[in-house]
Amino acid sequence: MTDTTYQQLEGRFTRLHRYAHLGAMAGWDQLTMMPTGGNEARAEAMAELSVLMHETLTAPETRRLLAAVEPSSLNEAQQANLREIRREVEDATIMPPSLVEAQSLAGARCEKAWRTCRPNNDWEGFLPTFREVVRLSREEARIRAEAAGCSRYEALLQKFEPGLTLEALDDIFNDLRQWLPGLLSEAVERQRGQDPVLPQGPFGEADQRRLGERVMRWLGFDFEHGRLDVSLHPFCGGVPDDVRLTTRYRSDECLTALMGIIHETGHARYEQNLPEAWRRQPAGRARSMAVHESQSLSFEMQLGRSAAFVRQLRPWLIEALGDQPAFDADNLVRLSQQVRPGLIRVDADEVSYPAHILLRYDIERALIEGEIEVEDIPTRWDEAMQHLLGLDTRGNYRDGCLQDIHWTDGSFGYFPTYSLGAMLAAQLMAAARQAEPQLDARIAEGDPSLLLEWLRTHIWQQGSLLETPELITRATGEALNPEYYRRHLRARYLEG
Amino acid sequence: MTDTTYQQLEGRFTRLHRYAHLGAMAGWDQLTMMPTGGNEARAEAMAELSVLMHETLTAPETRRLLAAVEPSSLNEAQQANLREIRREVEDATIMPPSLVEAQSLAGARCEKAWRTCRPNNDWEGFLPTFREVVRLSREEARIRAEAAGCSRYEALLQKFEPGLTLEALDDIFNDLRQWLPGLLSEAVERQRGQDPVLPQGPFGEADQRRLGERVMRWLGFDFEHGRLDVSLHPFCGGVPDDVRLTTRYRSDECLTALMGIIHETGHARYEQNLPEAWRRQPAGRARSMAVHESQSLSFEMQLGRSAAFVRQLRPWLIEALGDQPAFDADNLVRLSQQVRPGLIRVDADEVSYPAHILLRYDIERALIEGEIEVEDIPTRWDEAMQHLLGLDTRGNYRDGCLQDIHWTDGSFGYFPTYSLGAMLAAQLMAAARQAEPQLDARIAEGDPSLLLEWLRTHIWQQGSLLETPELITRATGEALNPEYYRRHLRARYLEG
Numbered sequence: 001m002t003d004t005t006y007q008q009l010e011g012r013f014t015r016l017h018r019y020a021h022l023g024a025m026a027g028w029d030q031l032t033m034m035p036t037g038g039n040e041a042r043a044e045a046m047a048e049l050s051v052l053m054h055e056t057l058t059a060p061e062t063r064r065l066l067a068a069v070e071p072s073s074l075n076e077a078q079q080a081n082l083r084e085i086r087r088e089v090e091d092a093t094i095m096p097p098s099l100v101e102a103q104s105l106a107g108a109r110c111e112k113a114w115r116t117c118r119p120n121n122d123w124e125g126f127l128p129t130f131r132e133v134v135r136l137s138r139e140e141a142r143i144r145a146e147a148a149g150c151s152r153y154e155a156l157l158q159k160f161e162p163g164l165t166l167e168a169l170d171d172i173f174n175d176l177r178q179w180l181p182g183l184l185s186e187a188v189e190r191q192r193g194q195d196p197v198l199p200q201g202p203f204g205e206a207d208q209r210r211l212g213e214r215v216m217r218w219l220g221f222d223f224e225h226g227r228l229d230v231s232l233h234p235f236c237g238g239v240p241d242d243v244r245l246t247t248r249y250r251s252d253e254c255l256t257a258l259m260g261i262i263h264e265t266g267h268a269r270y271e272q273n274l275p276e277a278w279r280r281q282p283a284g285r286a287r288s289m290a291v292h293e294s295q296s297l298s299f300e301m302q303l304g305r306s307a308a309f310v311r312q313l314r315p316w317l318i319e320a321l322g323d324q325p326a327f328d329a330d331n332l333v334r335l336s337q338q339v340r341p342g343l344i345r346v347d348a349d350e351v352s353y354p355a356h357i358l359l360r361y362d363i364e365r366a367l368i369e370g371e372i373e374v375e376d377i378p379t380r381w382d383e384a385m386q387h388l389l390g391l392d393t394r395g396n397y398r399d400g401c402l403q404d405i406h407w408t409d410g411s412f413g414y415f416p417t418y419s420l421g422a423m424l425a426a427q428l429m430a431a432a433r434q435a436e437p438q439l440d441a442r443i444a445e446g447d448p449s450l451l452l453e454w455l456r457t458h459i460w461q462q463g464s465l466l467e468t469p470e471l472i473t474r475a476t477g478e479a480l481n482p483e484y485y486r487r488h489l490r491a492r493y494l495e496g
Numbered sequence: 497m498t499d500t501t502y503q504q505l506e507g508r509f510t511r512l513h514r515y516a517h518l519g520a521m522a523g524w525d526q527l528t529m530m531p532t533g534g535n536e537a538r539a540e541a542m543a544e545l546s547v548l549m550h551e552t553l554t555a556p557e558t559r560r561l562l563a564a565v566e567p568s569s570l571n572e573a574q575q576a577n578l579r580e581i582r583r584e585v586e587d588a589t590i591m592p593p594s595l596v597e598a599q600s601l602a603g604a605r606c607e608k609a610w611r612t613c614r615p616n617n618d619w620e621g622f623l624p625t626f627r628e629v630v631r632l633s634r635e636e637a638r639i640r641a642e643a644a645g646c647s648r649y650e651a652l653l654q655k656f657e658p659g660l661t662l663e664a665l666d667d668i669f670n671d672l673r674q675w676l677p678g679l680l681s682e683a684v685e686r687q688r689g690q691d692p693v694l695p696q697g698p699f700g701e702a703d704q705r706r707l708g709e710r711v712m713r714w715l716g717f718d719f720e721h722g723r724l725d726v727s728l729h730p731f732c733g734g735v736p737d738d739v740r741l742t743t744r745y746r747s748d749e750c751l752t753a754l755m756g757i758i759h760e761t762g763h764a765r766y767e768q769n770l771p772e773a774w775r776r777q778p779a780g781r782a783r784s785m786a787v788h789e790s791q792s793l794s795f796e797m798q799l800g801r802s803a804a805f806v807r808q809l810r811p812w813l814i815e816a817l818g819d820q821p822a823f824d825a826d827n828l829v830r831l832s833q834q835v836r837p838g839l840i841r842v843d844a845d846e847v848s849y850p851a852h853i854l855l856r857y858d859i860e861r862a863l864i865e866g867e868i869e870v871e872d873i874p875t876r877w878d879e880a881m882q883h884l885l886g887l888d889t890r891g892n893y894r895d896g897c898l899q900d901i902h903w904t905d906g907s908f909g910y911f912p913t914y915s916l917g918a919m920l921a922a923q924l925m926a927a928a929r930q931a932e933p934q935l936d937a938r939i940a941e942g943d944p945s946l947l948l949e950w951l952r953t954h955i956w957q958q959g960s961l962l963e964t965p966e967l968i969t970r971a972t973g974e975a976l977n978p979e980y981y982r983r984h985l986r987a988r989y990l991e992g
Contacts, residue, residue, distance in 0.1 A: 015544055018540055018541040018544035018545075019541075019544065019545075019548075021522075021537060021538070021540075021541035022518040022519070022522055022541050022542075022545060023518070025521065025522050025525055026517075026518055026521050026522075029521055029525065033529075033723065034738060035719060035720055035721060035722060035723055035738060036720055037718070037720035037721035037737060037738065038721060038735075038737050038738030040737065041517060041735055041736075041737035041738060042517070042737075042738070044514055044517075045514040045515075045517035045518050046518075048511055048514035048515065049514075049515075049518060052515075052548075222533070223531060224531055224532055224533035225531060225533035225534060226531060227529065227531055239534075239537055240537075241533060241534050241536065241537035241538075242530060242531060242533065242534030242537060242538070
């Protein structure tokens with residue numbers, strides 16, 4: 001009985017979903033609440049859960065059911081779910097457990113070395129552990145590429161963006177390379193001599209939190225199904241029924257935490273509005289890293305840093321934190337849209353950010369394909385920084401190739417998703433505007449619901465029922481196209 | 497190879513320990529942090545974990561290992577661990593899953609009915625769901641009694657106090673019946689006309705929390721391995737490496753929350769100081785409910801309400817909350833030691849508390865043994881309240897037999913552990929005083945370390961390596977003896 005087989009398969013994934021719930025909560029607690037002495041026991045418990053989930057995913061019974069299920073007896077959504085189930089099982093099965101374990105150990109060692117080497121600007125000290133991480137990632141890429149019949153870097157990229165080919169990515173990034181440097185220098189030139197007045201602290205944590213919660217409510221965050229807390233590095237975790245997002249407050253500054261909250265609220269609303277009927281199955285999960293990032297950036301960049309929104313913010317800022325010259329409306333817009341190329345990716349503005357990504361993409365792709373070795377990274381980094389942002393990083397590993405944590409645990413293929421998300425956000429905003437001509441006027445009146453409802457219908461409620469390219473095409477009428485991003489940046493930074 | 501068999505068995509229980517970690521944290525979060533909308537998904541995840549743990553405990557492989565292990569090849573501690581493992585497996589195996597499920601459903605229904613019926617004083621409305629709970633508990637008792645070859649109530653009692661016979665319990669409780677009513681009325685008489693001045697709020701939550709944390713530190717709570725938070729009903733949860741305790745603050749009163757914190761800190765220090773080498777195994781767990789309660793009551797009753805401690809508290813109270821007439825040292829002692837028989841168990845003072853337990857013990861034992869039916873409870877309750885505390889509860893179900901949550905989910909056999917804990921606390925205190933003649937003088941000087949170190953050595957570090965009677969005898973030189981409790985109450989309330 002095919003139906004029964006499929007139902008049994010769903011049953012196993014419902015169980016996995018519930019195990020994942022426990023892991024998500026333990027992970028959130030670890031970063032927000034757990035006292036330091038609890039770390040070892042927690043790490044053991046979470047590793048045990050990973051083993052359990054891997055065992056359940058790769059169990060002979062799971063594979064038997066997967067082989068026995070008759071796709072033609074399933075409806076469209078069930079077929080989509082089956083596709084996602086199959087992807088997950090294959091992904092868990094393809095990697096030899098010995099390699100997974102070696103990667104986990106090497107990653108932990110390399111991250112530990114990174115925590116000491118970065119502050120000490122010690123690239124040489126970082127190399128031995130990093131070399132091992134790269135060796136193992138190349139091995140992973142080889143295995144995945146052989147199974148998928150694609151290039152090695154593409155195989156890693158597809159861990160984060162299932163279905164994205166390197167050819168499609170190159171089309172997009174090559175387009176970006178054409179116009180980004182010119183647009184960036186134009187934007188910098190245009191803002192010359194217009195430095196904004198900076199907010200003057202101290203800003204109390206409780207005041208900032210109340211302000212953040214007010215903005216979250218305005219953005220539709222459901223506090224019956226989520227919380228806002230504090231962690232060292234902001235993130236959005238938890239489960240769709242109970243989304244836990246975090247921020248970090250500074251007493252000398254108030255916009256960073258607020259924009260961080262708006263960003264994470266984009267991730268959160270996506271999670272809170274995934275399709276109810278599919279919540280316990282792979283088809284009900286968020287689509288991919290780039291799509292997730294497109295939601296946080298729709299909130300932070302498309303909406304949160306728009307002049308229309310920033311003007312809304314002014315009275316709330318004043319009510320929460322008192323008035324001061326920096327809270328003048330035009331100044332707030334300048335603060336939110338300041339373009340200033342710098343060395344650090346996570347501090348980068350909207351226009352220079354993609355340059356940081358192009359640089360990392362070129363290096364990590366060449367590294368995984370074996371075209372360069374780890375020793376070649378600093379030179380490649382320095383050249384690209386000079387070329388893309390006009391900055392000199394020679395000898396400055398701390399603020400150069402040692403700045404990110406991503407490569408330390410072998411997350412090669414991840415960086416591109418940040419810029420794909422930014423581009424998709426611009427494209428979605430353009431599509432939403434076309435569908436809802438009153439969208440901008442309504443936002444200016446203090447009502448973001450046209451935008452939010454459009455995102456809910458076209459992205460959030462879709463979960464993983466469609467593959468990413470189909471999701472984008474159905475929502476916007478065409479494939480991912482960087483032209484919308486270029487237009488958005490030009491409109492905001494050169495014509496606004 | 498016996499050694500290998502035993503190691504494999506330990507491996508399975510290490511895994512169970514790590515699963516339990518995830519459950520403990522999810523349970524803590526549910527009561528302290530979780531937004532209400534997260535409840536359904538959380539309940540599903542925790543139920544799935546229970547299924548997993550039950551499956552692991554009762555798996556054929558577990559029972560095969562248990563049958564194959566050769567006890568003679570094990571050292572003493574390993575043998576103790578094997579005993580605890582066997583008990584846990586048998587306990588999980590003995591109950592038919594259909595009965596466990598029926599109990600879970602009936603308990604949930606009855607608790608739900610209770611939440612409405614209690615405020616409405618609606619005993620008749622409560623009866624239908626409660627009758628089903630009792631029917632299922634009798635069935636459980638019958639199955640357990642047959643397997644253990646003991647009486648039905650004793651079989652339920654031993655779920656919470658392994659090894660405690662009904663004969664031993666009756667010896668203890670019959671002794672208590674002899675002297676408690678007389679001692680209680682003497683104490684009430686002695687305090688007549690000496691009502692303490694009550695503290696006047698409002699008391700801020702942050703101030704009360706700082707005071708509580710200061711007292712927790714003084715009692716040796718390790719904040720590297722634990723936290724203090726807020727929940728509707730105070731509890732001590734988490735895991736030994738990360739103990740989560742909670743309290744509830746009132747703005748009009750400050751001693752209830754503080755004494756609650758001291759109580760939970762007793763539970764917490766027991767957990768934090770369980771034997772490190774056995775932490776992941778059943779032999780490393782806390783011994784039983786009565787022993788756990790003896791630790792919280794050693795902290796709250798023996799130490800926390802002693803005149804010596806209360807005098808320590810005075811300057812800390814004043815520093816945290818400002819001075820007021822109620823904080824006069826003698827008045828604080830009167831406040832902490834006030835005897836006033838009342839209807840509600842959880843509000844009862846140290847002297848009248850055991851009367852509430854005797855009453856419940858008599859009723860629940862007769863109910864499980866089939867000597868009375870649920871319809872007989874109110875009459876039995878009214879008679880016992882009149883007899884033991886001289887109070888009239890006729891028609892007042894809300895503050896009578898509907899006041900506790902315990903019976904709603906079938907926790908028959910649990911109530912006696914509260915008073916056994918109180919008696920054991922008195923006996924331990926007496927033994928510690930004998931071993932450390934300077935103990936009281938040192939407490940009066942502000943140093944509780946002699947008491948705490950004695951408890952650490954004789955109770956906390958023992959985990960479940962000994963059975964309860966052996967633990968008590970080794971620590972105090974004799975079996976549990978209510979005489980120490982009588983002497984303690986006499987000394988504090990009639991001679992102090």
